[in-house]
Amino acid sequence: MPTVLLILKGLAENGLVKKSGTLESSGGRKPAVISLAYDAKLSVGIEITQNHLRFVLIDLNENVLHDKKVREPFRNDDTYFRQIGAYLKAFLTGSGVDPKSVIGVGLSVPGTVDTKNNILEYSPTLKTKNLPLDIMAKYIPYPVMSNNEANLAGFAEIWKIDNIEDAVFLSVNKGVGGAIIIDNKLYNGINGRSGEFGHMTIVKDGLTCSCGKKGCLEAYCSTRVLTEPGFNDVDEFFDALNSGSRICIEKWKTYLDYLATGINNIHTIFDSDIIVGGEISRYLEQYSEMVYQKLLPLNTFDERRNYLHFSKYGSDASAIGAALLWVDMFLSD
Numbered sequence: 234m235p236t237v238l239l240i241l242k243g244l245a246e247n248g249l250v251k252k253s254g255t256l257e258s259s260g261g262r263k264p265a266v267i268s269l270a271y272d273a274k275l276s277v278g279i280e281i282t283q284n285h286l287r288f289v290l291i292d293l294n295e296n297v298l299h300d301k302k303v304r305e306p307f308r309n310d311d312t313y314f315r316q317i318g319a320y321l322k323a324f325l326t327g328s329g330v331d332p333k334s335v336i337g338v339g340l341s342v343p344g345t346v347d348t349k350n351n352i353l354e355y356s357p358t359l360k361t362k363n364l365p366l367d368i369m370a371k372y373i374p375y376p377v378m379s380n381n382e383a384n385l386a387g388f389a390e391i392w393k394i395d396n397i398e399d400a401v402f403l404s405v406n407k408g409v410g411g412a413i414i415i416d417n418k419l420y421n422g423i424n425g426r427s428g429e430f431g432h433m434t435i436v437k438d439g440l441t442c443s444c445g446k447k448g449c450l451e452a453y454c455s456t457r458v459l460t461e462p463g464f465n466d467v468d469e470f471f472d473a474l475n476s477g478s479r480i481c482i483e484k485w486k487t488y489l490d491y492l493a494t495g496i497n498n499i500h501t502i503f504d505s506d507i508i509v510g511g512e513i514s515r516y517l518e519q520y521s522e523m524v525y526q527k528l529l530p531l532n533t534f535d536e537r538r539n540y541l542h543f544s545k546y547g548s549d550a551s552a553i554g555a556a557l558l559w560v561d562m563f564l565s566d
């Protein structure tokens with residue numbers, strides 16, 4: 234008992250636990266209920282995209298306390314970097330929290346990141362190569378960690394699923410990417426290019442991919458395959474599909490054949506849970522039965538089907554994952 238009290242006293246002094254009530258007594262003093270103060274420390278995630286900045290503020294339990302998306306096209310120059318700092322300041326003021334409770338800022342970027350040297354090596358989306366992320370974070374008055382958007386989205390998705398320590402995240406947007414999480418940590422690979430599932434070959438000499446090679450999964454499973462030609466976004470495509478458009482139904486069946494091939498290949502390699510995220514995930518969940526029916530004949534082994542999950546956080550996942558880098562570090566210390 235004295236040891237427990239001593240630990241609780243230490244945590245209380247740091248504001249990490251608080252009294253949240255009392256229980257009925259079975260004799261003597263009423264026992265106090267102590268709970269974790271999840272909001273004792275906070276973290277911010279910033280997602281950099283081609284045209285927007287997305288900010289999220291989370292607590293130690295991955296609860297989103299505040300979020301905001303602003304239109305600010307990426308530029309590799311000092312005015313843009315200064316703008317990130319200014320938006321962050323306004324974001325924190327708008328959230329009403331004490332800026333001192335923020336332990337750090339995570340940056341999510343669309344490209345390969347050399348996490349050892351903190352360099353955005355290559356981002357076709359931002360048309361940038363070898364950008365030191367310390368320069369990008371120059372006007373952020375907190376310690377900063379960075380990683381690739383799909384890695385971070387995967388990290389956010391797995392963090393709250395109980396009893397899963399290993400998983401693969403497949404992100405399906407215009408670009409197709411992913412993340413590998415082992416023992417609750419991101420596996421980055423030697424060059425920070427792990428989980429680039431969009432560029433595994435699924436059709437020899439197949440369609441040309443955005444990377445210039447032929448037959449990549451992305452050439453068959455990018456959301457562009459569904460939306461082009463004729464639709465502005467995936468919402469429009471699924472409106473037409475759900476209203477019974479024959480062309481869309483055929484397109485969707487073919488699309489799912491290739492997606493199932495990709496998912497099955499990943500599952501064969503990793504034998505782990507797979508979380509599908511990105512723009513496609515909320516629609517995919519409606520069609521999960523169709524997805525399972527495509528997956529079953531591809532399986533070599535007798536298979537439970539509950540290895541497949543769909544994203545919980547949708548388009549906020551990358552920014553939440555970026556913020557989680559600090560929460561994870563804080564809780565591991």
Ligand SMILES: [Zn+2]
Pocket residue numbers: 431432433442443444445446449451
């Ligand atoms: Zn490719």
